Amino acid sequence: MDREEIRVAVLRIEGTNCEDETVSAFRALGVEAEAVHLKQFYSDMIGDDEARNIWDYSAVVFPGGFSAGDYVRAGAIFSARIKSKLRHDLELFIKEGYAVLGICNGFQILVELGALPGFDEDRPVADKPEMALAINDSSRFECRQSYLKHENSGKCIFTKLYRKNEVVVFPVAHAEGKVTFPVGKEEEYLQQLEENDQVVFRYVDGQGNYAGYPWNPNGSYSNIAGICNVKGNVFGLMPHPERVIHPWQHSDWARKRRDEGDGLRVFKSVIEYLERF
Numbered sequence: 001m002d003r004e005e006i007r008v009a010v011l012r013i014e015g016t017n018c019e020d021e022t023v024s025a026f027r028a029l030g031v032e033a034e035a036v037h038l039k040q041f042y043s044d045m046i047g048d049d050e051a052r053n054i055w056d057y058s059a060v061v062f063p064g065g066f067s068a069g070d071y072v073r074a075g076a077i078f079s080a081r082i083k084s085k086l087r088h089d090l091e092l093f094i095k096e097g098y099a100v101l102g103i104c105n106g107f108q109i110l111v112e113l114g115a116l117p118g119f120d121e122d123r124p125v126a127d128k129p130e131m132a133l134a135i136n137d138s139s140r141f142e143c144r145q146s147y148l149k150h151e152n153s154g155k156c157i158f159t160k161l162y163r164k165n166e167v168v169v170f171p172v173a174h175a176e177g178k179v180t181f182p183v184g185k186e187e188e189y190l191q192q193l194e195e196n197d198q199v200v201f202r203y204v205d206g207q208g209n210y211a212g213y214p215w216n217p218n219g220s221y222s223n224i225a226g227i228c229n230v231k232g233n234v235f236g237l238m239p240h241p242e243r244v245i246h247p248w249q250h251s252d253w254a255r256k257r258r259d260e261g262d263g264l265r266v267f268k269s270v271i272e273y274l275e276r277f
């Protein structure tokens, strides 16, 4: 499809707070994007001009924030609402190859939903969560830049424009970001993710080496910061690419020359994918 035909929905409910900058990132690249309240997809109380349908869009983004106040667990309430209202459509949307992105709270939502790790291509939304984003090892909200190594070999449609093993800088801002697999199955999960080329970003230190806290801000298993599903069209990550789309959003902008912010290629990559769709 042509770039002008691409439409992106950034879904919000009470407590999401990164929808505007996520919409801006897409709009900066000439794509029609809008923040859509989940109720616009299904409520009878919404008038015709406000009502939306998931099939109006070619990409759906779950933005960062504190949806429903992070009560129960971060992302649990948003994902429960999706499950009751949109599960079938979302599953079909993913099967058809459309794009789904979850940033930070959005990653938590996709995990709670069972859409990540997304090992089963025929059942892209699992019946129950298969992994968790647990409370950070520090028990604190961690808010700062993080170094990420791009480890995907080409499956993830959101990172095709990053070189393999390239190190980029995106900020993190979360309290529940520790990638956790079922106890006793960690190695098995990791092996499956690696064999399927589903590991996208890992936390590293400033030299690009795997390192513990504070480089790994939450204690994530195997330093994992972001993964995609087995098809490569659902991507979730804890760091925020939409907060570094301009060079001057980087803390070292005065010293290091960049043509654009490190996060912009996430949005460029998926647009290029959809243009070929």
Ligand SMILES: NC(=O)CC[C@H](N)C(=O)O
Binding pocket: 063, 064, 065, 066, 067, 070, 074, 103, 104, 105, 106, 141, 173, 174, 175, 176, 177
């Ligand atoms: N920036 C965000 O999306 C916040 C993530 C989440 N609510 C947490 O604190 O874990």
